Amino acid sequence: MTPRSASVNEELRRRSRERLLQAAVELVSERGYEATTLADIADRAGSARGLVSYYFPGKRQLVQSAVHRLMHRTLEEALEREPRTEDGRERMARTIDAVLGLARDRTVLMRQHMAGLLDTEGFVQCPEQQRLAELLRDTVARHGSCDTGTGYPMLRALLMGSVYALVLPNAGMPVAPLRAELFRRYRLDWELGVPPGTEAPGGTGDTDVSRFFATGEAARAPVPPAGDQPASEPT
Numbered sequence: 001m002t003p004r005s006a007s008v009n010e011e012l013r014r015r016s017r018e019r020l021l022q023a024a025v026e027l028v029s030e031r032g033y034e035a036t037t038l039a040d041i042a043d044r045a046g047s048a049r050g051l052v053s054y055y056f057p058g059k060r061q062l063v064q065s066a067v068h069r070l071m072h073r074t075l076e077e078a079l080e081r082e083p084r085t086e087d088g089r090e091r092m093a094r095t096i097d098a099v100l101g102l103a104r105d106r107t108v109l110m111r112q113h114m115a116g117l118l119d120t121e122g123f124v125q126c127p128e129q130q131r132l133a134e135l136l137r138d139t140v141a142r143h144g145s146c147d148t149g150t151g152y153p154m155l156r157a158l159l160m161g162s163v164y165a166l167v168l169p170n171a172g173m174p175v176a177p178l179r180a181e182l183f184r185r186y187r188l189d190w191e192l193g194v195p196p197g198t199e200a201p202g203g204t205g206d207t208d209v210s211r212f213f214a215t216g217e218a219a220r221a222p223v224p225p226a227g228d229q230p231a232s233e234p235t
Contacts, residue, residue, distance in 0.1 A: 007138050016045070016047055016051055016055075016215045017055050018038070018040060018214065019045035019046065019047060019049070019213070020042070020045045020047060020052060020055060020056075020062065021062070021065060021066040021128075021213050022045070022066070022209060022210060022212075022213035023041045023042075023044035023045040024036075024041050024062050024063050024065075024066035025066045025067065025069075025070050025109065025209055025213075026044065026209065027041055027100055028042055028043055028063055028066075028108070028109050028112055029106055029108055029109040030108075032108055032112060033059075033112040033115070033116070036059075036063075036064070037059075038052050038053075038058075038059050041059075041062065044079075045154070059125045060116055060119065060124060061126070062125060063112070063113070063116060064113065064117075064123075064124045064129075065126040065127075065128050065129075066128075067109060067110070067113040068126060068128035068129040068131075068132050068224055069128040069212060069213065070102070070106075070109075070209060070212055071099070071102060071132050071134040072128055072129075072131045072135065073211075073212035073213075074098050074101075074102055074212065075095060075098045075099070075132065075135050075136075076135060077098075077212075078094045078095070078097065078098035078194075079091055079094055079095070079135065080097075080141075081094075086142070087142075088139075088142035088143040088144055089143065089186075089187075089188055089189075089192060090192050090193065091139055091142050092139055092142075092143045092186050092188060093183070093188050093193030094192075094193045094194070095127055095135075095136070095139045095155075095158070096179065096182050096183070096186075096188075096193065097179070097193040097194045099159045099162070099163065100162060100163075100166065100175050100178060100179055100182075101175075101194070102163075103163040103166040104166060104175050106164070107167050107172070110163055110166075110167050111167040111169070114160070114163060114164055114167060121182035133152070133156075136152055136155055136156060137152045139155070140152050140155055140157060143186065158182060158185065159182075162178045162181075162182060166178065175196050176196050179195075179196065217228070
């Protein structure tokens, strides 16, 4: 095989994996986790059923990777939108608003994701989660933490707790009080980020998620085999 052929094959594999991740997000959002099969995901992605097993050990792993990709790219988009800023307080506010916005606008998907983290299979390592964790660690560091080893898990725990509170069936809390508590915890002014009642460019309410599963450096980053993921804590 020539180097050019190898490059073309690698690009085709990358695109196939991206289509599967996108299909998983769309179908679980529409139908829920239990009603979505691997065959459904393969059909939506236009892929052979066997290709799903090539990339992912099972449905839980695929869905977790897909949601982590959506979270990573949504957060990345929020942090990089105009006006771009290096201010740690503004970036922390954008991070909180991006995660709460996903839980608010994609309740079914995020509810299924949280349930999956508590499933007997537990948390699944994936490259998408690693990229999300890097953004959260960077947010903590820019906000002024001298110990990201403690600050990152705390931010992760607070965000996960707020997401659980938002997506709890028949008893979900509204965004505003959860945002207020997180902003108080990190000493942020209410006007930072995207306060409730306003809409950020490319908000999470947009049903077209294709931009998160296409090209770009994050999407092109090498995907290590499932057994070779570095150890990390869940997000």
